[in-house]
Amino acid sequence: MAIGRDVSKLPGLGNDEILRYSRHLIIPEVGMEGQRRLKDARVLMVGAGGLGSPIGLYLAAAGVGRLGIVEFDTVDVTNLQRQVLHGTRDVGRKKVESARDRIRDVNPHVEVVPHEAWLTSENALQIIGQYDLVVDGTDNFPTRYLVNDACVLLGKPNVYGSIFRFEGQSTVFCAADGPCYRCLYPEPPPPGLVPSCAEGGVLGILPGLIGLVQATEAVKLVTGVGRPLVGRLLLLDALAMQFRTMTLRKDPACPACGTREIQALVDYQQFCGVGREEDLSGIPAISVSELDARRRGGSPLDLVDVRERHEWEIGRIAGARLAPLSSFAEALRSFDSARDTVLYCKSGVRSAKAVQQLQAAGFRRVWNLEGGILRWSEEIDPTVPRY
Amino acid sequence: MPVTLRLPTVLAGAAGGNTVHQARGATVGDVVADVASRYPELGTRLRGPNGEPYPYVIFYLDDEDIRFRQGFATPVRDGAEIVVVPAIAGG
Numbered sequence: 042m043a044i045g046r047d048v049s050k051l052p053g054l055g056n057d058e059i060l061r062y063s064r065h066l067i068i069p070e071v072g073m074e075g076q077r078r079l080k081d082a083r084v085l086m087v088g089a090g091g092l093g094s095p096i097g098l099y100l101a102a103a104g105v106g107r108l109g110i111v112e113f114d115t116v117d118v119t120n121l122q123r124q125v126l127h128g129t130r131d132v133g134r135k136k137v138e139s140a141r142d143r144i145r146d147v148n149p150h151v152e153v154v155p156h157e158a159w160l161t162s163e164n165a166l167q168i169i170g171q172y173d174l175v176v177d178g179t180d181n182f183p184t185r186y187l188v189n190d191a192c193v194l195l196g197k198p199n200v201y202g203s204i205f206r207f208e209g210q211s212t213v214f215c216a217a218d219g220p221c222y223r224c225l226y227p228e229p230p231p232p233g234l235v236p237s238c239a240e241g242g243v244l245g246i247l248p249g250l251i252g253l254v255q256a257t258e259a260v261k262l263v264t265g266v267g268r269p270l271v272g273r274l275l276l277l278d279a280l281a282m283q284f285r286t287m288t289l290r291k292d293p294a295c296p297a298c299g300t301r302e303i304q305a306l307v308d309y310q311q312f313c314g315v316g317r318e319e320d321l322s323g324i325p326a327i328s329v330s331e332l333d334a335r336r337r338g339g340s341p342l343d344l345v346d347v348r349e350r351h352e353w354e355i356g357r358i359a360g361a362r363l364a365p366l367s368s369f370a371e372a373l374r375s376f377d378s379a380r381d382t383v384l385y386c387k388s389g390v391r392s393a394k395a396v397q398q399l400q401a402a403g404f405r406r407v408w409n410l411e412g413g414i415l416r417w418s419e420e421i422d423p424t425v426p427r428y
Numbered sequence: 429m430p431v432t433l434r435l436p437t438v439l440a441g442a443a444g445g446n447t448v449h450q451a452r453g454a455t456v457g458d459v460v461a462d463v464a465s466r467y468p469e470l471g472t473r474l475r476g477p478n479g480e481p482y483p484y485v486i487f488y489l490d491d492e493d494i495r496f497r498q499g500f501a502t503p504v505r506d507g508a509e510i511v512v513v514p515a516i517a518g519g
Contacts, residue, residue: 088519091518091519180517181517204519205437208516226484226515228484230514230515235515235516248519274513276513286491288492288493292495
């Protein structure tokens, strides 16, 4: 069954729209009614990044009448490998503005509503309440639980997708009698356990595949065509190019959609343990300028790169040697406790952990390079590539 | 006939770099324990200190969520396939 208003209340299509959507209109399952439903639909995209890019482009092209975009980020050059909603000339612009301009070009009949904000417990119900359904393209656990709970409370379908490296998941949550995100994952993993795409990488094409599954489901929900991906979790393994569908059940004990003990939005940062990450502040550190001065002064020290080999191959600080954190225990015997040792990684988090491991092994003359190789590149040696 | 345990790539690093593992066991928990005996680091990613699954790592036995059966005590047949689906949040 289609979501939205009674057919008698749907807007009509002008002749230019009839021509534009002709390949939809000649599909009997879509037809004039389906296209008018799309025109009447109010869809909220949460995120205009990897998943949001194909979602936004295709929902706009398909003729969704009102497309809300919640996004606070600006376009960075590292986004362009997958975020096809934004172009090279948009680097540095607000994503909502870049997305709005691109969508206007794709289809000027679409009303784009930019919500230039992070979705929070304070604004989520007010923003989501203006739409018929939500397409979740966020990139973090707190926002996913927030979107879920808001959709449960408001009774709005939530078209879910998430990705990591070569794998993706998609399903439709919060449909009538269907499961919600908390039925699938009652609790989030502890912070830091599951790397983000920024930390762990993602195949640029993957959000295209998963985002278009989400866009397809959104169009199906709006038009009422086909069998929605409710109660089924679609898993994509791009390396094997295998799609599998698992049964996803509604959990009667789910505090959101089962017992309904969640009556209001909570603090999702706290729920996901964000801010409770390991405190690295007590770890001896050295700034990039201090390290540069010591090296120029000729004082002897060992410089050790604890990133993985594939990162080392992107670029490194001259004179360093490689001892990846993933096999650091085995490398411990290669360290000389009598010498000053400086450890670095990409941004300083992994190397802080490596410093702790050396301290635990009795080393006293070890320091963490603050800001890692990224800051070294920014402040000392711009020939070292950033990534 | 062994049981297949299929991991996502995010966990393969803790399992010798492989996503597909053959293992033996009468229950899902036994199969997990068999693979974990070969890769102790993987073991801690698949089950908590209490020996039970984490709420953010789902086990599917032949496409059914074991939480709606008997959890780790769910019996497995020869040739069955267990798929591990941890929470990911990238977008």
